[in-house]
Each structure stands twice: as structure tokens, then as C-alpha cells.
Amino acid sequence: MKLGKCFKHAFNMVLHSKLRSWLTITGIVIGVAAVIAIVSIGDGMQQSLNAQLNALGGDIVTISPGFERGGGFFQMRGGGDGGGSSGPQATTKEIVLGRSDVQALKGIPDIALIDTNIRGSVDVSYLGKKGRISITGVDQSVWSQITTSKIKTGRMLDSADQNVIVIGGRLASSYFDQPLGINKMTMINGSAFRVVGILDDQSNSIYMPIQMAYQVIPEKTNGIYDTLVVKIKDENFLDEVITKIQDKLMIARHVTQKNMDFSVSSRKEMQQARADTMSSMNTFLLAIAAVSLIVGSIGIANTMFTSVLEKTKEIGIMKAVGARNRDILLIFLFNAAFIGLVGGILGIILGTILSGFMPVLMGGLPLARGTAIVTLNSITMALSVSVTVGIIAGIIPAYQASKLKPVDALRYE
Amino acid sequence: MAGDIIETIIELQDAWKIYKMGEVEVPALRGVTVEIKKGDFVAIMGASGSGKSTMMNLIGCLDLPSRGSIYLKSQDISKLSESDLASLRGKTIGFIFQQYNLIQSMSAFENVMLPLEFLEYDEKKAANRTREILKLVGLSDKMQYRPTQLSGGQQQRVSIARSLASDPEIVLADEPTGALDSVTGREVLDMLKSLWKEQGKTIIMVTHDLNLAKYAHTIIELKDGEILRISENHEVKDPVFKYGD
Numbered sequence: 001m002k003l004g005k006c007f008k009h010a011f012n013m014v015l016h017s018k019l020r021s022w023l024t025i026t027g028i029v030i031g032v033a034a035v036i037a038i039v040s041i042g043d044g045m046q047q048s049l050n051a052q053l054n055a056l057g058g059d060i061v062t063i064s065p066g067f068e069r070g071g072g073f074f075q076m077r078g079g080g081d082g083g084g085s086s087g088p089q090a091t092t093k094e095i096v097l098g099r100s101d102v103q104a105l106k107g108i109p110d111i112a113l114i115d116t117n118i119r120g121s122v123d124v125s126y127l128g129k130k131g132r133i134s135i136t137g138v139d140q141s142v143w144s145q146i147t148t149s150k151i152k153t154g155r156m157l158d159s160a161d162q163n164v165i166v167i168g169g170r171l172a173s174s175y176f177d178q179p180l181g182i183n184k185m186t187m188i189n190g191s192a193f194r195v196v197g198i199l200d201d202q203s204n205s206i207y208m209p210i211q212m213a214y215q216v217i218p219e220k221t222n223g224i225y226d227t228l229v230v231k232i233k234d235e236n237f238l239d240e241v242i243t244k245i246q247d248k249l250m251i252a253r254h255v256t257q258k259n260m261d262f263s264v265s266s267r268k269e270m271q272q273a274r275a276d277t278m279s280s281m282n283t284f285l286l287a288i289a290a291v292s293l294i295v296g297s298i299g300i301a302n303t304m305f306t307s308v309l310e311k312t313k314e315i316g317i318m319k320a321v322g323a324r325n326r327d328i329l330l331i332f333l334f335n336a337a338f339i340g341l342v343g344g345i346l347g348i349i350l351g352t353i354l355s356g357f358m359p360v361l362m363g364g365l366p367l368a369r370g371t372a373i374v375t376l377n378s379i380t381m382a383l384s385v386s387v388t389v390g391i392i393a394g395i396i397p398a399y400q401a402s403k404l405k406p407v408d409a410l411r412y413e
Numbered sequence: 414m415a416g417d418i419i420e421t422i423i424e425l426q427d428a429w430k431i432y433k434m435g436e437v438e439v440p441a442l443r444g445v446t447v448e449i450k451k452g453d454f455v456a457i458m459g460a461s462g463s464g465k466s467t468m469m470n471l472i473g474c475l476d477l478p479s480r481g482s483i484y485l486k487s488q489d490i491s492k493l494s495e496s497d498l499a500s501l502r503g504k505t506i507g508f509i510f511q512q513y514n515l516i517q518s519m520s521a522f523e524n525v526m527l528p529l530e531f532l533e534y535d536e537k538k539a540a541n542r543t544r545e546i547l548k549l550v551g552l553s554d555k556m557q558y559r560p561t562q563l564s565g566g567q568q569q570r571v572s573i574a575r576s577l578a579s580d581p582e583i584v585l586a587d588e589p590t591g592a593l594d595s596v597t598g599r600e601v602l603d604m605l606k607s608l609w610k611e612q613g614k615t616i617i618m619v620t621h622d623l624n625l626a627k628y629a630h631t632i633i634e635l636k637d638g639e640i641l642r643i644s645e646n647h648e649v650k651d652p653v654f655k656y657g658d
Contacts, residue, residue: 001533313514316514318516320514322499322503405475406475
């Protein structure tokens with residue numbers, strides 16, 4: 001029998017056992033829809049991560065004191081007076097970043113800007129309401145060019161600024177009893193500051209000129225920084241510049257690779273780590289979806305076995321009128337593949353609809369922000385997988401059908 | 414065709430069929446040797462359990478003998494591959510069953526066309542042939558009907574049409590009137606008779622009814638898996654087939 005005819009007969013078989021075929025197809029639909037939804041969410045998250053990475057600036061490098069070893073972050077401190085004999089790391093003072101480090105960085109031509117930061121928690125009061133809020137002191141002459149935060153109302157900090165602050169969106173709108181708007185005065189550790197800008201975010205942070213921050217954060221010493229934020233000239237050379245920074249700072253700080261007392265990290269690296277976490281979460285979800293696809297394929301196999309049993313007499317008739325084993329095998333294989341194909345197509349449609357809702361459902365998860373994207377790739381994959389699954393599930397029943405002896409099949413009631 | 418050398422179309426040589434029922438071996442056919450000539454109308458007779466169905470399955474190449482050989486058009490069927498045997502069966506033998514054995518999900522037209530599809534006939538040629546045959550059995554107006562929409566007699570006519578679709582040399586009928594009333598049964602038999610007389614087909618009919626066997630030219634009587642007697646019905650004379658005259 002010609003292939004086209006085999007397909008026609010297979011198609012008729014599906015049509016004539018509607019309920020059973022549809023139930024089987026449903027199993028595949030669920031599996032494929034789950035795979036499509038998860039893959040598309042994965043792709044969507046990937047894309048939004050990439051977009052974030054670009055928005056955040058792949059050209060920003062952060063230098064902090066201390067060094068991360070084996071996953072833990074150690075803020076190394078000196079061993080006290082007279083500790084010179086206890087090893088090369090032993091120093092007499094706390095490990096900090098200072099002016100000499102900034103000087104060293106200025107010697108690297110690939111660096112465009114250097115921002116010096118300090119952080120601390122301080123008491124802030126506004127119209128009688130008080131709270132402890134984290135503030136960041138920044139070099140106001142470069143901060144506006146380095147920060148990835150966007151201003152919503154007002155302006156960024158300026159070189160001439162003194163007793164002014166830029167605040168996060170939530171702090172402005174809902175932290176205090178009354179909204180804290182532009183030009184309002186607030187008390188920070190006893191000094192008055194005027195709000196000049198509100199950021200377009202949901203944070204409670206406060207940014208102020210670093211010289212003012214030294215005054216309001218009592219434990220900080222002038223000339224000692226918590227972090228140095230560097231903007232490089234060309235982000236394509238990010239890795240090379242990081243190496244240069246490390247080399248330069250190691251020389252300046254008299255340390256080696258072994259006892260390095262600072263760490264250099266880029267937003268890109270952080271995003272990479274996030275992407276890795278996300279990808280392993282995705283793989284896990286995909287594995288669960290694959291299980292449902294396997295269950296669906298077992299459904300196809302079950303249906304095919306039932307179908308062969310039910311059609312035994314017809315197989316006998318077909319063989320009596322000249323059907324070869326190959327013809328019967330193909331008819332049943334096509335039947336299974338057809339169930340897989342229809343399941344695949346409907347699964348893609350359902351999966352696409354589902355993936356539209358997923359970001360809303362997973363909105364609370366920081367990793368799931370962004371939209372789901374159904375790519376041609378995942379459609380092709382889902383279709384070929386569902387058809388293959390159908391064929392694999394149909395092989396044994398179809399083979400069994402093809403091997404029926406005509407005399408036995410005809411006698412079957 | 415009078416005076417032609419009479420050719421053997423099917424030959425059973427010491428054919429045995431033994432069924433295994435657990436430990437016990439039950440012989441259904443015990444060393445049957447018979448030759449069926451081309452153009453003959455043969456009735457295979459016997460009570461139930463005499464082995465006539467088994468013999469029909471072997472003659473129709475639906476089953477292979479446990480021992481002995483079967484030759485269809487001088488070819489030993491046990492030496493053919495499954496696919497060659499299926500094609501040979503499709504081309505050479507048309508089956509008519511007691512219970513019609515039509516495929517319920519297909520129309521009369523599709524049922525009749527099915528053998529031609531397996532033989533990979535050209536689509537147009539197959540459709541024309543199907544229409545032609547359905548007209549021959551008087552069902553031109555019911556081609557798109559499903560078996561369930563047809564009477565028993567009409568279904569049997571579809572089944573006859575199917576058996577003739579590929580223009581086989583042999584028509585093998587297993588109790589063709591068994592499920593029909595006597596009037597319809599006679600119509601079916603007349604149809605078989607005309608196939609034999611007018612189209613020169615070899616008709617092999619399995620029956621337990623002596624009245625039906627009277628239509629046949631050669632009667633093979635089976636008992637307990639062996640041939641009891643082979644007789645010729647001299648009342649059945651025809652201008653085409655002169656066997657035994």
C-alpha cells in the first residue's frame with residue numbers, strides 16, 4: 001500500500017475512535033504545553049536578564065575589601081599588634097580601601113570614572129516619624145554618570161551639592177506618614193537635608209555627597225571607602241580590565257593572588273551567576289514537564305494496544321485481501337504519530353496561552369520577571385518530540401498488529 | 414475453453430494441520446491430498462469439526478500446514494515470504510465470508526476498493542474498477558453506504574464485489590449464504606454460478622448444506638479431517654467447463 005493511503009487509513013482510525021483518541025491526545029497536549037510554557041518562560045527570563053544586564057551596564061566594576069573564598073565572604077581583619085610572625089596576611093589594621101587605591105586605579109587608562117562609596121544605617125526623621133535607614137555616600141561629581149538608577153522627579157546629585165539627598169521611590173511615597181517630596185527637609189542624625197531628587201524605583205535608600213555621609217555616619221573615617229565603583233571605557237574588554245585592576249591593586253596593596261584582600265566583581269558576573277541559577281531551575285522544571293510527556297506517551301502506547309486488540313478482526317480482513325505486514329505496521333504507526341502530532345499542535349497552542357499567564361502567576365519571584373517568549377525553536381522541538389514520542393509508543397503495538405496471523409485475526413471476535 | 418489442457422490451480426499434498434491444546438495435539442486435517450482445477454466450481458462439505466474451515470484457510474493461504482505442502486499456481490506457499498504471499502493472495506484469491514467481514518468504518522465503496530489499495534493500483538483505475546464491480550452486483554446507488562446501513566444480502570453483495578475487485582482467478586466462499594434468508598441466499602448462489610459460468614472463475618465454496626453443494630460441479634466431502642469422497646455432480650453441466658464429461 002502506498003504511504004499516502006496508509007496515512008489515510010490511519011487518519012480514519014483516529015476519526016472513528018474519537019473519544020479514546022481525544023483522551024490520548026489530551027495526555028500529550030498537557031505534556032507538550034508544559035514543556036512549551038517552561039521553555040518559553042526560560043527564554044523570556046533569559047531575554048529580560050540580558051536586557052537588564054545591558055540596562056545595568058556591563059561596564060561597571062565594583063571593588064570591595066575582603067575576599068570571597070569557597071563561597072563564603074570573609075571580611076578579613078588584622079591579627080593585632082605584633083602579629084608579624086603569624087604569616088603574610090597578618091596586618092595591624094583593618095582591611096579597607098583608601099585614597100591610595102583610588103590613586104592606583106587612576107593609573108589605568110581603560111577606566112573612565114571612579115566613584116567612592118560608604119554605607120551606613122542612620123536615624124532619619126520626617127514630620128515626627130523616625131526610622132533607621134541605610135544611606136550611601138557617593139562621589140556626587142561622578143555618581144550620576146555611573147549609577148543605573150533613574151530619576152523620577154527632581155534631579156541627581158551635583159558637584160556643588162552639600163546638604164541634599166536623593167531618595168528611593170518607596171521612601172518618598174510611603175515610608176513616612178506623609179509623602180516625602182522634593183524640597184522637603186528631613187533630619188538625618190541631627191543634620192537637616194533637603195530632598196532634591198526621587199528615584200524611579202521601590203527602594204528605601206538615601207544617597208548623599210560622601211563628605212556629608214562622613215559627618216552623619218559616626219563610625220566612618222574620612223578617606224576610607226566601603227566600595228569603589230568603576231566605569232570602564234569599553235565593556236568589550238571587561239575581563240581584561242578586571243585583571244588589570246586586580247594586578248594594579250595587588251601591587252599597590254602589597255598582596256599576592258594567595259592573600260588577596262579585596263575583590264573585584266562586575267555586574268556581568270553577578271548576572272551570570274543569576275543566569276546560572278535560573279538555568280538550573282529551568283532544567284529542573286523541564287524535567288518535570290518531560291515526565292508528563294512520558295506519561296502521555298504511555299497513554300499513546302496503551303491506546304494503541306487497545307486499538308490493535310479492537311481491530312484484530314479488521315487486521316485479519318485486511319490481510320485476507322492482500323495487506324502485507326508492512327502495510328499494517330505503517331497504518332498503526334501513522335495512527336500513533338498522528339495522535340502525537342495533533343497533541344503536539346494543540347499542546348503548543350495551550351502552552352503559548354499558558355506562557356502568557358505565567359509571568360503574572362510567578363510575578364512574586366524575582367527571577368521570573370519578564371515575559372515568556374515562544375520561539376520557533378521550541379515549537380519545532382515540541383512537534384518533533386511529540387511525533388517521535390507517538391511513534392516510539394506505537395512501535396510495539398504496531399509490530400504486534402503486523403505480526404498477527406490472518407487466520408487467527410479473522411477468527412477473533 | 415473446451416479442449417484446453419486443464420490446469421491445476423491449487424494443490425494440497427499430504428497436508429496436515431495440528432493444533433496444540435496445551436499438552437494435547439489435535440489434528441484438524443490428516444494428510445489431505447487434493448487438486449483443484451482451474452475453472453472448477455468446488456464445494457467442500459462436511460459436518461462441523463470435519464476440518465473444512467481448516468482446509469479453507471489452507472487453500473486461501475491464510476494459514477500454513479503443519480506438515481505437507483500447498484501449491485498455489487505451482488508455487489509452494491510455505492517458501493514464499495510473508496509479503497509475497499500477501500500480494501499473491503491479494504491478486505489470486507477473493508474471499509467471501511459467512512459474516513461478510515466488511516470493515517464497519519468504511520463505506521461500501523471503500524471496502525471494495527481496499528484490496529486494490531493494498532495492490533497499489535493507480536487511484537483513478539481503482540476507483541473506476543470499484544464503481545464497475547459495485548454496478549455488477551447491483552449496488553451502484555448504495556456506494557457511499559456503511560455496512561450498518563445495508564441489509565444482509567446487500568452486505569454480502571459488497572463482500573462479493575470486494576472479492577472480485579482485483580479480478581482474482583479464485584473466489585473462496587465460506588458458507589456464503591449462512592447468514593441470509595433462502596431467497597437472498599439463492600441470489601448469492603446465482604451470482605457465484607454466473608461468475609463461474611460467465612467469467613470463468615474458479616469457485617471454491619465451503620458449506621455444510623447439501624442443497625448448496627448441488628450448485629457445485631465437484632464436491633469434496635470431509636470427515637474427521639480426512640477426505641471421505643470426491644464426487645462430480647453430473648447434473649451441473651456447462652459449456653465452459655467440461656471437467657469429467
